Amino acid sequence: MVSSTAMAVVNGVANPLPADPRRTLLEWLREDLGLTGTKKGCDHGQCGACTVLVEGRRINSCLSLAQLHDGDEIETIEAIGTPDKLAPLQRAFVTHDGFQCGYCTPGQICSAKALMQELADGWASAQTEDLTARPSPTPEELRERMSGNICRCGAYSNIIAALEEVIAADADHQGTVA
Amino acid sequence: MRLPLADMYNTPDERNLLDTMKQGVIGKPLDRPEGPLKVSGTATYSAEWKIDGFVEGVLVLAGIPQGTVKTIHRDPVLAMPGVLAVLADEAMVRRSVQGTAGKAPVQDVHTVDYFAQPVALVVAETFEQARDAALALKVDYDDAQVPVAFDPESPDAEVEQPSDEEPVVGGDLDQAMREAAFSIDVEYHTPGHASAAMEPHATIAYWEDDHLILRGSYQMLAYNVKEIADCLSMPAKKVRIIAPYVGGGFGSKLGITHEAVAAAIAAKALDRPVRVVMTRQQVFQTVMRRSETRQRVRLATDAAGKIIGLGHEAHVSNLPGEDFAEPVTQATEFLYGGENRLLKVEVARICRMTAGSVRAPGEAVGMQVLEAAMDELAEAVGIDPVELRKRNLPGKVPVEGTPYSSRMLVEALEQGAAQFGWDKRKPAPCQTREGDWWIGMGVASAARVNMLTLAEARVTLKADGTALVESDQTDIGTGTYAILGQIAGEMLGLPISQVKVVLGDTSLPPGAGSGGSFGAISTGSAVMRACEAIREKLAKHMESDADELEIRDGMASFDGRERSLVELLDGKDIAEVGSIKPGKTLKDFSQASYGAFFAEVAVHAFTGEVRVRRMTGAFGFGRVLNAKTARSQCLGGMVWGIGSALTEELAFDTRDGHLVNHDLAEYHVPVHADVPALEVILLEERDAAASPLQAKGVGELGICGAAGAIANAVRNACGVRVRSFPLTLDKVLPHLPDPFASAA
Ligand code: FES
Numbered sequence: 001m002v003s004s005t006a007m008a009v010v011n012g013v014a015n016p017l018p019a020d021p022r023r024t025l026l027e028w029l030r031e032d033l034g035l036t037g038t039k040k041g042c043d044h045g046q047c048g049a050c051t052v053l054v055e056g057r058r059i060n061s062c063l064s065l066a067q068l069h070d071g072d073e074i075e076t077i078e079a080i081g082t083p084d085k086l087a088p089l090q091r092a093f094v095t096h097d098g099f100q101c102g103y104c105t106p107g108q109i110c111s112a113k114a115l116m117q118e119l120a121d122g123w124a125s126a127q128t129e130d131l132t133a134r135p136s137p138t139p140e141e142l143r144e145r146m147s148g149n150i151c152r153c154g155a156y157s158n159i160i161a162a163l164e165e166v167i168a169a170d171a172d173h174q175g176t177v178a
Numbered sequence: 179m180r181l182p183l184a185d186m187y188n189t190p191d192e193r194n195l196l197d198t199m200k201q202g203v204i205g206k207p208l209d210r211p212e213g214p215l216k217v218s219g220t221a222t223y224s225a226e227w228k229i230d231g232f233v234e235g236v237l238v239l240a241g242i243p244q245g246t247v248k249t250i251h252r253d254p255v256l257a258m259p260g261v262l263a264v265l266a267d268e269a270m271v272r273r274s275v276q277g278t279a280g281k282a283p284v285q286d287v288h289t290v291d292y293f294a295q296p297v298a299l300v301v302a303e304t305f306e307q308a309r310d311a312a313l314a315l316k317v318d319y320d321d322a323q324v325p326v327a328f329d330p331e332s333p334d335a336e337v338e339q340p341s342d343e344e345p346v347v348g349g350d351l352d353q354a355m356r357e358a359a360f361s362i363d364v365e366y367h368t369p370g371h372a373s374a375a376m377e378p379h380a381t382i383a384y385w386e387d388d389h390l391i392l393r394g395s396y397q398m399l400a401y402n403v404k405e406i407a408d409c410l411s412m413p414a415k416k417v418r419i420i421a422p423y424v425g426g427g428f429g430s431k432l433g434i435t436h437e438a439v440a441a442a443i444a445a446k447a448l449d450r451p452v453r454v455v456m457t458r459q460q461v462f463q464t465v466m467r468r469s470e471t472r473q474r475v476r477l478a479t480d481a482a483g484k485i486i487g488l489g490h491e492a493h494v495s496n497l498p499g500e501d502f503a504e505p506v507t508q509a510t511e512f513l514y515g516g517e518n519r520l521l522k523v524e525v526a527r528i529c530r531m532t533a534g535s536v537r538a539p540g541e542a543v544g545m546q547v548l549e550a551a552m553d554e555l556a557e558a559v560g561i562d563p564v565e566l567r568k569r570n571l572p573g574k575v576p577v578e579g580t581p582y583s584s585r586m587l588v589e590a591l592e593q594g595a596a597q598f599g600w601d602k603r604k605p606a607p608c609q610t611r612e613g614d615w616w617i618g619m620g621v622a623s624a625a626r627v628n629m630l631t632l633a634e635a636r637v638t639l640k641a642d643g644t645a646l647v648e649s650d651q652t653d654i655g656t657g658t659y660a661i662l663g664q665i666a667g668e669m670l671g672l673p674i675s676q677v678k679v680v681l682g683d684t685s686l687p688p689g690a691g692s693g694g695s696f697g698a699i700s701t702g703s704a705v706m707r708a709c710e711a712i713r714e715k716l717a718k719h720m721e722s723d724a725d726e727l728e729i730r731d732g733m734a735s736f737d738g739r740e741r742s743l744v745e746l747l748d749g750k751d752i753a754e755v756g757s758i759k760p761g762k763t764l765k766d767f768s769q770a771s772y773g774a775f776f777a778e779v780a781v782h783a784f785t786g787e788v789r790v791r792r793m794t795g796a797f798g799f800g801r802v803l804n805a806k807t808a809r810s811q812c813l814g815g816m817v818w819g820i821g822s823a824l825t826e827e828l829a830f831d832t833r834d835g836h837l838v839n840h841d842l843a844e845y846h847v848p849v850h851a852d853v854p855a856l857e858v859i860l861l862e863e864r865d866a867a868a869s870p871l872q873a874k875g876v877g878e879l880g881i882c883g884a885a886g887a888i889a890n891a892v893r894n895a896c897g898v899r900v901r902s903f904p905l906t907l908d909k910v911l912p913h914l915p916d917p918f919a920s921a922a
Pocket residue numbers: 039040041042043044045046047048049050051060061062063
């Protein structure tokens with residue numbers, strides 16, 4: 001049983017974690033906190049629609065039980081930007097038409113935001129040639145790092161174009177614009 | 179409000195009104211108006227509505243392929259925490275409704291038609307409670323005594339001629355094959371496909387007195403209300419479906435399916451709102467599959483490479499009693515010449531989930547095979563595959579003799595080839611090697627039939643000079659919000675910021691729905707006609723002729739006089755319902771959207787892995803209504819083409835028809851890493867026969883033939899011709915040339 005004081009901070013607000021140990025982080029965000037921007041596409045870690053940032057790192061929230069997040073800082077799409085005040089990444093998705101049905105989109109954007117931080121932190125991927133240098137955001141790097149986020153509508157080319165634009169604009173201080 | 183304008187589309191509307199308007203928004207690559215909602219997670223999809231006090235239902239699927247339900251052991255499950263009900267109702271559906279059926283499918287879940295068919299619904303206070311109870315529910319069955327076939331190739335499978343698909347027979351194909359200078363006779367296989375829309379099917383159902391309201395993820399709401407009503411034996415006018423955002427459909431949400439009916443029944447039984455969201459696995463197991471196909475293609479030419487004989491015969495499958503048979507030869511009927519022909523489809527009756535429409539039914543698998551066969555023919559004749567296609571475009575549809583409304587195929591082939599750099603292709607295989615990779619190029623034509631369907635929309639020009647467009651038309655990612663606003667903005671002379679579009683609610687006039695690439699042109703035509711009616715009224719106020727009334731940025735002008743719309747309206751709204759019905763133009767002309775695909779692939783010389791390196795598509799589909807969203811439709815189609823070529827395949831256990839790869843981990847749709855920067859060329863044209871907008875459908879065109887171009891590129895790269903899609907490593911590897919031999 002989770003302690004009655006177990007809390008996680010979601011988008012800056014502390015919330016008590018759910019009592020049911022079966023409740024996933026995804027279900028908690030969507031059902032208990034009403035943050036339905038985070039989507040359920042498979043509930044099995046196969047699609048990336050449920051991607052959120054926990055302590056600044058992206059995870060599939062469907063694969064994590066809510067009670068495991070005592071004390072964690074969680075950020076969802078709702079905190080990245082609002083319709084009236086879109087973040088540059090969100091704006092770039094709109095301009096480049098980086099979505100169609102929009103169902104995978106919050107996950108893509110959360111993933112992209114974390115990806116920029118991972119690049120800035122020098123994390124390597126299977127596409128990275130030189131493991132000691134800071135990886136450069138080539139299209140191949142971006143595609144590899146975004147491959148956990150499926151888009152059945154097939155907006156991939158436009159998503160990468162949106163990312164490239166935001167990363168280029170952010171060349172000097174990687175990872176802060178998103 | 180007046181009655182709809184005369185609506186049957188019997189003669190092509192050559193006035194080309196949209197080009198005479200002055201606002202200049204039609205066709206422009208404008209952003210989607212709902213974009214900011216979608217990128218910020220604030221667009222509300224079906225499962226996300228905050229309906230007070232709803233409870234959760236989870237479907238229970240059959241563990242046998244055929245038989246009847248004997249006992250449902252309800253009591254232990256009803257004793258579990260939070261469980262409210264276990265329902266197995268005669269009105270619950272066994273199968274999904276086929277697109278545009280407008281009536282109930284096979285009902286009563288006490289009988290099992292296929293493995294994993296829903297047999298019950300468990301309802302509980304929370305999702306976790308309902309899910310666990312559904313897993314715990316024990317069901318006893320009586321197995322069916324009649325032997326059934328699970329494999330379309332089994333000799334036990336009954337094979338029928340589909341009732342609504344007459345074979346096309348002309349001349350003497352056998353003789354043409356005998357007399358041909360060059361010919362091929364090949365058999366291809368394509369596997370089953372899943373739509374796998376990103377948003378799983380979801381419905382929240384609740385009753386207000388005897389009215390049923392559904393927040394349901396569906397594509398064709400006007401039909402869907404009738405289907406639900408028929409399932410529940412109630413009048414359709416007492417059902418309302420609300421679906422402003424639909425997380426993809428691709429055919430899987432054309433007709434209502436298990437969760438919607440179950441939710442409605444449970445909501446009634448419990449007198450509480452009930453939400454049923456299918457799990458990803460349930461979507462795979464119970465909603466429409468695209469049938470696998472076996473296709474025989476025969477092509478015969480004279481010495482100059484002109485086709486004199488064409489055969490395309492397909493073997494597909496479906497459950498007994500289903501009318502739908504994958505219309506594999508649909509585009510073959512009109513694409514290439516050859517008066518000696520035999521085109522036919524036969525359907526094997528087998529026990530798997532319902533087969534139905536998955537993005538571009540017919541062409542998606544028919545075109546990729548025809549286009550691969552055309553590549554084989556080009557090799558046999560010894561001419562360039564682009565040239566072979568250009569040489570074989572008939573003046574009229576063979577056998578029928580119908581004229582083409584318009585056909586941009588030559589332009590697509592030529593402009594696509596130029597942009598792609600087709601002239602650098604080496605005709606013989608195994609000519610280009612980069613490290614461990616063979617490199618090759620392939621081409622294919624694209625074709626998809628065009629359909630105009632019944633649609634209505636209401637446009638209100640408000641006294642404040644803004645416009646409101648309303649229809650139950652859905653936007654499933656297709657760009658409907660954007661294009662309907664652009665049509666109204668152009669016709670009424672309003673900047674796009676002054677036009678609001680409200681969709682996806684059956685309390686609004688019935689649109690065409692999203693399917694068969696007909697949503698935009700049909701509902702768009704209805705919007706245009708409503709605007710025409712408004713323009714007539716404005717013209718009266720202005721004492722002008724509607725044809726000569728110019729409106730731009732809210733200012734109307736005629737004969738040197740200028741007045742603002744607000745002034746003309748004088749405090750009163752004008753609301754008009756426009757409508758369109760398919761008419762004679764559909765019969766008088768062969769209507770289709772056309773295009774061409776060019777692909778460059780790399781094939782790993784040691785493993786047979788295929789990577790798409792570049793892909794260009796050039797498409798002609800009449801007027802482009804929004805260059806940005808139209809391009810996205812094409813991109814999406816091409817991504818599906820990559821999946822169909824390389825990875826997508828439903829795998830069934832042929833002992834019991836159960837789907838083995840029933841999730842996104844095992845059914846491989848393309849991911850970012852599989853898709854290079856795709857290039858799309860939009861070829862502007864005007865097709866008055868297709869619609870008053872001069873536009874044709876584009877939602878499915880991008881897939882129709884795409885996989886053929888990739889397969890042809892594989893052949894060109896490494897010399898391996900695979901006649902079974904997808905081109906997985908195991909099929910390529912055994913036929914690869916010696917990897918240590920350098921490029922020939
Ligand atoms: S819903 Fe979590 S990965 Fe698909």
